[in-house]
Amino acid sequence: MTIFEVFRQERKGQPYQHAGSLAAPDERFAEEYAREFYGRRGESEAVWVVPRSAVHEIDDFADELERNYHRVDGYSLKEKLKEARLAAGNAPRRQGGADPSLRSGGDEP
Amino acid sequence: MNSQGRAEFLLALADDELLLGWRDSEWTGIAPDLEEDVAFSSIAQNEIGHARALYELAARDLGTTADELAFDRAPEEYRSAPLVELRFVPDWGRTIARHYLYETADAVRIEALTAAADEEVAGLAAKIDREEVYHRIHAEMWLDRLLASEEARVRLETAVAELWPYSLGILAGSQRREFSGRVRGRLPFDLAEAEAVERGGHAEALESLWEEMTEVRRSVPGATW
Numbered sequence: 180m181t182i183f184e185v186f187r188q189e190r191k192g193q194p195y196q197h198a199g200s201l202a203a204p205d206e207r208f209a210e211e212y213a214r215e216f217y218g219r220r221g222e223s224e225a226v227w228v229v230p231r232s233a234v235h236e237i238d239d240f241a242d243e244l245e246r247n248y249h250r251v252d253g254y255s256l257k258e259k260l261k262e263a264r265l266a267a268g269n270a271p272r273r274q275g276g277a278d279p280s281l282r283s284g285g286d287e288p
Numbered sequence: 289m290n291s292q293g294r295a296e297f298l299l300a301l302a303d304d305e306l307l308l309g310w311r312d313s314e315w316t317g318i319a320p321d322l323e324e325d326v327a328f329s330s331i332a333q334n335e336i337g338h339a340r341a342l343y344e345l346a347a348r349d350l351g352t353t354a355d356e357l358a359f360d361r362a363p364e365e366y367r368s369a370p371l372v373e374l375r376f377v378p379d380w381g382r383t384i385a386r387h388y389l390y391e392t393a394d395a396v397r398i399e400a401l402t403a404a405a406d407e408e409v410a411g412l413a414a415k416i417d418r419e420e421v422y423h424r425i426h427a428e429m430w431l432d433r434l435l436a437s438e439e440a441r442v443r444l445e446t447a448v449a450e451l452w453p454y455s456l457g458i459l460a461g462s463q464r465r466e467f468s469g470r471v472r473g474r475l476p477f478d479l480a481e482a483e484a485v486e487r488g489g490h491a492e493a494l495e496s497l498w499e500e501m502t503e504v505r506r507s508v509p510g511a512t513w
Binding site for chain 2: 180201202203204207208211212214215216219
């Protein structure tokens with residue numbers, strides 16, 4: 180048996196996303212099973228059926244110098260803003276309409 | 289065809305699909321693997337769905353309901369071909385042999401119906417055929433898979449030889465000859481000339497299938513669900 184990975188497109192124009200995997204003796208079986216598992220309830224516009232061996236997995240990513248500004252979680256806008264405000268001697272307003280980035284208050288890259 | 293004749297013809301088709309769907313559903317939970325379990329159960333559901341649509345059409349002609357036709361007749365009143373009545377669990381080889389033979393015969397029948405002058409019948413046949421396409425793909429790929437290994441091939445060949453006379457009973461006349469030609473052209477082994485097990489008689493296995501199938505309905509006659 181071969182493992183096949185199935186990717187599902189929910190609506191036309193949307194990206195294909197991983198739906199799951201299945202075991203099948205060959206491609207014909209895999210396509211038929213993918214149809215039953217991921218298509219017959221109207222949940223997919225289309226599916227891609229790919230033997231797992233055709234998927235190239237990469238799981239090593241060098242980041243030796245900790246350049247954390249490359250990372251989505253590595254750069255706190257909140258902290259930077261706080262520092263900037265202190266430097267400017269300007270406390271944040273509680274209810275602000277002028278600057279949307281103050282209202283959201285989140286960590287943005 | 290008058291409406292009585294049409295209803296009787298539709299009933300034969302509907303009974304075939306209902307009973308085969310029921311038999312195929314006996315594999316739910318115990319098919320060779322999980323993927324096949326889902327696929328074969330889905331085919332079983334489709335067949336029962338086709339039966340319902342056919343019963344509804346027949347019920348209109350006969351002034352009754354699909355449920356009454358499906359469940360309120362005595363076993364001897366069913367018009368099914370004995371092929372679909374046989375119980376094969378847990379023999380996957382015979383199950384696939386029947387699946388292939390039935391789908392091949394059904395294709396001949398459905399093709400003729402899509403060209404019928406009766407627009408209602410032709411329309412329904414076309415709808416049913418759009419699902420049957422996948423049943424045929426499924427049957428064909430299993431046929432090839434079983435033919436590819438020695439042990440499976442022997443078991444399949446034995447099963448086909450056993451079921452061949454039954455499968456001839458699904459169709460009559462020129463459709464039977466067409467079916468026979470397609471099967472002989474497809475299988476890599478010879479099939480003996482055989483006398484068809486005709487519609488009208490029933491397999492012994494129908495009795496217990498009928499008991500099970502109608503049990504809930506008989507428990508509270510006339511109830512609506």
